Amino acid sequence: MICIECTEPVSSLYTEYSTDNIRLTACSKCNKFADKYIEHDGVLIFIDLLLLKKQAYRHLVFNVLTPDTSPSTTNDNLHPRVRRLFLLITLFEVYLTWAQVEKGPQTPLTRYLLGLPIITQYNYFLIICLTEAVTWHISVRVMARILLGWKRPNALSTALLISSATKLLPILMIIWDYDVPLAAALVGWAVNFNVVEALTIVLSCSYFKAILITAMSSIAKGAVSRFIFMPILLNDCDVEFPSLDVSAIGQPTLFAQVFQLIKTYAERV
Structure with a gap:
């Protein structure tokens, strides 16, 4: 997993306090949310993909379409x-x-x-x-x-x-x-x-x-x-x-x- 803004590796993207209560993780390097798309609807992500936004690509490639069994950024398996x-x-x-x-x-x-x-x-x-x-x-x-x-x-x-x-x-x-x-x-x-x-x-x-x-x-x-x-x-x-x-x-x-x-x-x- 990485920060979609600066590509810095992060150990987690959010902290879950309850089913409907999560807190996004802030990147220690750029001080922005590591992955703002965690709270976004799939339609908005799709639109940003059509607009070729870097953050949307990084969100899917590095933070979503990889197995959640390991937080290591070297994890490389096809979802x-x-x-x-x-x-x-x-x-x-x-x-x-x-x-x-x-x-x-x-x-x-x-x-x-x-x-x-x-x-x-x-x-x-x-x-x-x-x-x-x-x-x-x-x-x-x-x-x-x-x-x-x-x-x-x-x-x-x-x-x-x-x-x-x-x-x-x-x-x-x-x-x-x-x-x-x-x-x-x-x-x-x-x-x-x-x-x-x-x-x-x-x-x-x-x-x-x-x-x-x-x-x-x-x-x-x-x-x-x-x-x-x-x-x-x-x-x-x-x-x-x-x-x-x-x-x-x-x-x-x-x-x-x-x-x-x-x-x-x-x-x-």
């Missing part, structure tokens, strides 16, 4: 809520990726995929999304360890998942019909922006290092998907693999998002 969030985001990415392929431009690869049985298609997209998600988290962890000496990888993954919750916004496509590729590109940029901001907050690093970690992790994710798992999964495909347009498959990389956004805008103009 069950974080695991469920990872599962939810991944399953939704499968649905969104599938919709991108169906509504996007038809290539030899997409025609081949859409001609497969439904179960086979779902399994393919599920494996790709899981592969890219795991690769992305591992890459960010490794980069943070190399560049900054970060030793709490699960806390970092928690921050990444919170900042990536923006991926759930296209669920509105169930209610309103809109351009899926364009929406995916815009949401992808929003996620990248949130991830960079989350890294600067949690790692206490500069924007340059946060952008570098995000970009390198995006490249690693795309490379693993493009050159390792896709050739394995599509080994029975009759289409020549180097000619396939893989930018439309899986979660778009940073560069694929730029290309898709420019292409869509040019077509509309």
